[in-house]
Amino acid sequence: MTVTHTSSPRVALICGPYLSGKSTLLEAMLSEAGSLQRHNPETLALADNSPEARAHEMSTEMNIASTDYLGEPWTFIDCPGLIELQQETRSAATIADIAVVVCEPDPGKSTALTATLQILDEADVPHLLFINKFDKEEVSARHMLETFQAVSRRPLVLREIPIREHGKVIGHVDLVSERAFRWEEGKPSSLLALPEVIQDREEEARTTLFESLADFDDDLLEKLLEDVIPSNDDIYSNLSKNLSSNLVVPVLFGSATHGNGIRRLMKALRHEAPDITTTNLRLAVGSTDGPVVRVFKTVNAGHAGKISIGRVLTGTLKDGDTLNGQRAAGMSKIFGPKMERLATAEAGDVIGFGKLDGVITGDRVTGDGKLISDNMAAPTPPPFALAIRTENRGDDVKLPDNLQKILDEDLSLSAAFDERTGEFILYGQGDMHLRLALEKLKNRSGLTVNATVPTVAYRETLRKTVEKRVRHKKQSGGHGEFGEVLLRVSPRKRGEGFIFSDKIHGGVVPKQYIPAVEAGVIDAMREGPLGFPLVDLEVVLTDGKFHAVDSSEMAFRKAGSQAIREAIAESGTVLLEPINNVGIVIPNEHTPRIQKLVSGRRGQILGFDTCAHRQGWDEVSCQIPAAEMQDMIQELRSATMGVGSYESSFDHLQQLSADETRKIVAT
Secondary structure: OOOOOOOOOEEEEEEOOOOOOHHHHHHHHHHHOOOOOOOOOOOOOOOOOOHHHHHHOOOOOOEEEEEEEOOEEEEEEEOOOOHHHOHHHHHHHOOOOEEEEEEOOOHHHHHHHHHHHHHHHHHOOOEEEEEOOHHHOOOOHHHHHHHHHOOOOOOEEEOEEEEEEOOEEEEEEEOOOOOEEEEEOOEEEEEEOOOHHHHHHHHHHHHHHHHHHHOOOHHHHHHHHOOOOOOHHHHHHHHHHHHHOOOOEEEEEOEOOOOEOHHHHHHHHHHHOOOHHHHHHHOOOOOOOOOEEEEEEEEEOHHHOEEEEEEEEEOOEEOOOEEOOEEOOOOEEEEOOEEEEOOEEOOOOEEEEOOOOOOOOOEEEEOOOOEEEOOOOOOOOOOEEEEEEEOOHHHOOOHHHHHHHHHHHOOOOEEEEEOOOOEEEEEEOOHHHHHHHHHHHHHHHOOOEEEEOOOOOOEEEEOOOEEEEEEEEEOOOOOOEEEEEEEEEEEOOOOOOOEEEEOOOOOOOOHHHHHHHHHHHHHHHOOOOOOOOEOOEEEEEEEEEOOOOOEOHHHHHHHHHHHHHHHHHHHOEEEEEEEEEEEEEEEHHHHHHHHHHHHOOOOEEEEEEEOOOOOOEEEEEEEEEHHHOOOHHHHHHHHOOOOOEEEEEEEEEEEOOHHHHHHHHHO
16 A cells, blocks of 8 residues: 655644543553553543642643654644633644544533534644544444534544444454454554454445545546445545545544554554645645744743744744744743753744743744734633632732733633723633633732622612702801702613713803812712612703802812712612623524523523524524623533533613512622
């Protein structure tokens, strides 16, 4: 068999649902490459070395390892499977040549694949499916393939079928070479004769493989129609071409823990994965005179400072060369937590750089000083938030800089000061996501931060129009204070805001004092009788009096403030709560559950539609009170096997009922 393949550095992304065994697979692949000795396959020797990963016994950030396999350079990037940490997969997908999607042999968990497949589809990354833990399950490969096909936009193509003995998988048959292999614990598989009991199944599966490939190749289709069996070279060539073009998804299986099927996976990657040339076409990287590097990860490594991890897309880079107008110092090859200094890097290499000021994750930096930012790895809007403050008030000045380092590492985190409530808000993809961020902040900087549910921005407004005349008079020796105003205060429609005007005639209130009246009105509106700011008011100054000696801006400011307070007391107020527009995206099999979820949160469904960019998914438009949304993402994910999501934005204020108002005021 003659197979041509590249020797340029290639990058394989290892991704998939939580608990599918991605990090174990990474280490099994590195062991197969001879760069990692696995003393105990049940534990991890390289991956998940951060304090947060060890504490939670799961991947919390991408693991990167560059190595050689059969003389060819490879970089493997293992990303967390937790749905809240999918930004790592999104970022790595922007530079990967190919992705290995890892899943469990459980048809009931097929929906869990959708988030990963969606990311790969958006980035147009070729990928294959590796069904891990296959030695533990008695499940039909055919049934499993049909179930997984329902969540894949591209045809899944079986590359092999299992061999079973006494109900247990003990090996596989390669459908192209038609060679059978018996798995050996901790050793390479051994050849064995093709068992007669699966010959019919093997022929059927092989024919299905050929037919799937023929859908994209007229010559192959013609051979099949003429009952001509294509050569193995033709099949391997078609597999490589169709995979590189992201037309099909080959499916392999094995056990990362026991090293089964790993060599077959590595060979498939070696012979069929595209290289940096194909990836550059996908990324629309044009020809340049110098090197181009895409930064896909930022790490703040203590005393080592900021490290930008990127892939060289074009050109050759030498240590000390200029990128983005800065000297690229400290160029390193990455193998888990270890970094090895490099003198040069070529197109395809993944490397870490010393400080590149002004460069963030997602940027492309060039040798001619151009900085290209795009939206390829833009995170999904954060559905979860916590109000944070330092436990020790003296640490307030330390928080911004140290928190910014955490935000630099994770694009799906953000923070902002909420002027409506006076709280500093940390936004993320879920409760665990923010907990990990705060743990990282404490582990690195020693800052302990208290997190609470953000305050809901309730507001008040008047029930009816009121006119109120107030005279502010104070005499205490010398110049006194005098100001009299007549205000008409009226509620406005929701969302129309505050407006102040005057209808003063004859100078009864001098012009220079009118702004002071408005300032006093605004002062009094900061807190109503229920404890919340007032909104949607029209205030008109219609009359007043002044004193030539005792009147002042301060006097009229106090008069305006007192007049508003008395008007509010006479009118009474109603409590308004913020209502959000919410767009929920879910697999259509879970759509019936959304009615209960929305109605249980005092929400209203506005409509349903099919999701334009996700086959088999629905979009549900609804409106839900902001007070009901704090833990909604957890309930939504629980109802949709972890894959449901939503986007939310403020829409309007709505009056609360008397019962709801009493509950809010009582808390």
